[in-house]
Amino acid sequence: MRKTGLAGVVVLGFVLWLYRDPLGRLLTERPFRVRHRNTEFDVGHPGETRGATATTGEVQAAPPPDQDDESDAHLVTRDEDADEDGDEDEPHVDEVEAPTPSKRDLINIAIAQGQLAEGERLFRELEAELADETERIELEASYYFMRFAWGGDPDALPRLEAILQELPTEGSDVRPLVLRLLGQAYERFGNPDSALSMFEQAVSTPPNEREETLALTGLARVLSTLGRSEEAIARLSDALGRLGDRDLQRQLYAALGDLLKAQGQPELQAFVLDKLVELRPRDSSRLFSAAYAYSQVGLQDLALVHYLDLLSVDGDNATALNNVGVAYENLTLPIHSIQRYRQSADLGETLAMANIAKRLIAAGFADDARQVLKTAAEADEVHPNVGSHIAWLANQETQEAEREEQLIDDAKKKRRFVRAFASARFEGARSAGSLAGTWLFPDLTEIEIGEKDDGFVGIWMKGNKKMRLSGRIVNRSMTWTRAVWEVKNWAKTPLEYEFVDKAHGYGIASPTGDSVELFEKDNVAEPFSVLKRKTADE
Numbered sequence: 001m002r003k004t005g006l007a008g009v010v011v012l013g014f015v016l017w018l019y020r021d022p023l024g025r026l027l028t029e030r031p032f033r034v035r036h037r038n039t040e041f042d043v044g045h046p047g048e049t050r051g052a053t054a055t056t057g058e059v060q061a062a063p064p065p066d067q068d069d070e071s072d073a074h075l076v077t078r079d080e081d082a083d084e085d086g087d088e089d090e091p092h093v094d095e096v097e098a099p100t101p102s103k104r105d106l107i108n109i110a111i112a113q114g115q116l117a118e119g120e121r122l123f124r125e126l127e128a129e130l131a132d133e134t135e136r137i138e139l140e141a142s143y144y145f146m147r148f149a150w151g152g153d154p155d156a157l158p159r160l161e162a163i164l165q166e167l168p169t170e171g172s173d174v175r176p177l178v179l180r181l182l183g184q185a186y187e188r189f190g191n192p193d194s195a196l197s198m199f200e201q202a203v204s205t206p207p208n209e210r211e212e213t214l215a216l217t218g219l220a221r222v223l224s225t226l227g228r229s230e231e232a233i234a235r236l237s238d239a240l241g242r243l244g245d246r247d248l249q250r251q252l253y254a255a256l257g258d259l260l261k262a263q264g265q266p267e268l269q270a271f272v273l274d275k276l277v278e279l280r281p282r283d284s285s286r287l288f289s290a291a292y293a294y295s296q297v298g299l300q301d302l303a304l305v306h307y308l309d310l311l312s313v314d315g316d317n318a319t320a321l322n323n324v325g326v327a328y329e330n331l332t333l334p335i336h337s338i339q340r341y342r343q344s345a346d347l348g349e350t351l352a353m354a355n356i357a358k359r360l361i362a363a364g365f366a367d368d369a370r371q372v373l374k375t376a377a378e379a380d381e382v383h384p385n386v387g388s389h390i391a392w393l394a395n396q397e398t399q400e401a402e403r404e405e406q407l408i409d410d411a412k413k414k415r416r417f418v419r420a421f422a423s424a425r426f427e428g429a430r431s432a433g434s435l436a437g438t439w440l441f442p443d444l445t446e447i448e449i450g451e452k453d454d455g456f457v458g459i460w461m462k463g464n465k466k467m468r469l470s471g472r473i474v475n476r477s478m479t480w481t482r483a484v485w486e487v488k489n490w491a492k493t494p495l496e497y498e499f500v501d502k503a504h505g506y507g508i509a510s511p512t513g514d515s516v517e518l519f520e521k522d523n524v525a526e527p528f529s530v531l532k533r534k535t536a537d538e
Contacts, residue, residue: 060295060326061319061351063288107143111151119143119151137163137174145181149188157185173207180215187222196222213239213248217255229263233426237475240427250279256426267297267521268425274415275422277306284314291323299521300330301411302418308408318349325352331407333400414527417508417519424508425477433513435473438534446534468499471507478507480518507531 101109103126110119123143130136141163147156160182167175183198199219206212216239223232236252236259243249253275260269270293276286291306304327310320321344328337344352436451439458447469449458456478458469471480483499505520505527516531 060292060323061349063285063292104139108146108150111146114151116147116151116153119147134174137167138177141174141178141181145185148185157189160185170205176202176206176211176215180211180218183215183218183222187218187225192222192225196226209243209245209248213243213251217251220255220259224259224262229259232259237426246279250276253279253422253426266293270294270297270299270302271418271422272426274302274306274418275426277309278419281309282313284310284317287313288317288320291320291327295323295327295330299414300327301407302414303327304331305408305411305415316347318344318347318352321347322349322352328404331403333404333407335397335400336404410527414519417517417528418506421477421506421508421519425474427475435509435516439516439531440534441531442529447531476509476511478509478516480505480507482520 103122107119107122107126110116110122123139127136127139130139141160144156144160144163147153148160160178164175164178164182167178169175179198179202183195183202186192186195186198196219199215199222202215203212203219206215216235220232220236223229223235233256236256240249240252243252253272257269257272257276260266260272270290273286273290273293277283277290280286287306287310291303291310294300294306295303304324307320307324307327310317311324314320321340325337325340325344328334328340338356341352341356345356434451435449435456437449439447439449441447441460445460445462447458447460449456449469451473454474455472456470460467460469466485468483468485469480470483471478481501482503483501485497486500488496488498503520503522505518505523507516507518509516514533518529518531520527520529
């Protein structure tokens with residue numbers, strides 16, 4: 001018996017010593033910093049959201065700040081096939097062989113480093129090498145935009161404006177590029193009205209779909225700045241319905257995600273980030289962003305699926321391993337959670353070490369528990385609990401594995417829905433017609449739905465309770481809320497009643513308009529249901 005107790009003390013003492021620094025910081029609630037590649041995050045005590053998010057005690061690392069900056073896309077380059085938002089088809093990993101910089105790259109680098117004279121010299125050299133007049137104008141416009149935006153040269157903006165003035169108003173393929181760059185310059189200068197005018201003109205006569213996309217994303221940003229976010233979303237949605245190129249769709253969805261974030265719509269933003277993953281499944285940064293966004297809106301199973309997909313691409317991502325541990329913890333899979341924390345800690349992630357330290361007294365240390373139980377089983381006098389705990393541990397591991405499999409399967413069904421929802425919501429005005437009429441729930445209960453503007457309301461009885469389904473329709477998508485008619489104030493006579501919201505979710509109308517698939521966000525047991533329009537035969 002004493003040997004069993006001694007083994008437990010030894011294991012506990014060793015783990016406490018191993019993680020003494022992060023545990024000390026955690027227990028004193030002093031913030032500490034966590035490094036993820038070239039990015040650091042402040043991690044404080046629960047309640048702080050500065051660079052990390054606390055959920056039920058465990059802490060997950062936030063994604064690094066978005067490195068995509070569409071406003072600077074297409075600067076001193078004419079490569080129309082370049083990936084404007086910096087993504088690659090291959091996984092994002094640290095060990096990528098850097099390409100030899102071109103003269104255009106060297107111009108950008110010189111200006112960004114404040115070496116304007118060197119940038120000017122390289123620009124003149126390259127300008128002399130170009131025989132095509134259109135290419136020279138493109139280069140000149142991009143160069144002066146670069147000097148203004150990155151080099152801080154105020155004299156560059158008038159030079160860019162002069163280039164526009166010299167171009168014909170019609171029949172110029174380079175004019176939309178100059179208009180867009182001027183729009184970006186005015187946007188940076190804090191003149192959104194002038195920026196809007198430039199972007200609108202650039203969108204009106206683009207030489208190709210890529211230039212149209214770049215101008216549209218700038219236009220959407222400025223419309224949002226001017227408080228016209230709905231118009232911005234409508235413009236991007238129209239383009240998504242017209243443009244079939246996957247790279248262009250990614251740029252448009254990325255811009256939509258930024259707008260939804262600015263609007264404070266985190267769930268819709270998460271759905272859009274998932275569409276970006278669908279368009280490029282092996283992009284680790286997009287996977288991380290989608291996973292983290294899902295975790296922030298309580299969809300932990302979807303967060304888990306995306307983190308696991310990320311690890312299939314970048315298995316040594318210590319931050320993702322820690323966040324998988326958080327997802328498992330929130331899904332009540334403690335053994336899986338601790339295993340992932342340990343893998344993350346082994347790669348040097350101190351946030352995972354802190355998360356482990358907070359659970360030293362909790363269940364879940366499967367490997368340590370097994371070793372203690374093995375030592376206890378070899379003692380001269382073995383307590384009956386030892387054998388039962390060995391069997392209990394094996395049973396817990398089996399149950400968690402089965403539960404994990406079911407959670408992942410359910411999450412993939414949700415992922416199918418949210419991606420389809422994003423397409424139905426944002427990819428063009430594909431209305432499924434009016435919802436007005438009589439509909440049937442799966443149990444054949446009838447609900448009469450009426451429409452007004454872009455909203456709908458339906459009332460029905462569930463037993464002796466009066467229920468209401470209401471929401472908003474956009475294209476073939478809808479957001480909905482279910483409410484129950486309840487007493488507002490029992491102290492008043494006569495009693496006052498009101499509708500009290502009980503659940504919310506999303507819906508997708510079928511192309512024919514005869515059914516609507518509903519997803520209830522917080523319904524774990526049965527999140528999906530289908531409303532069917534009542535026919536004459538029913």
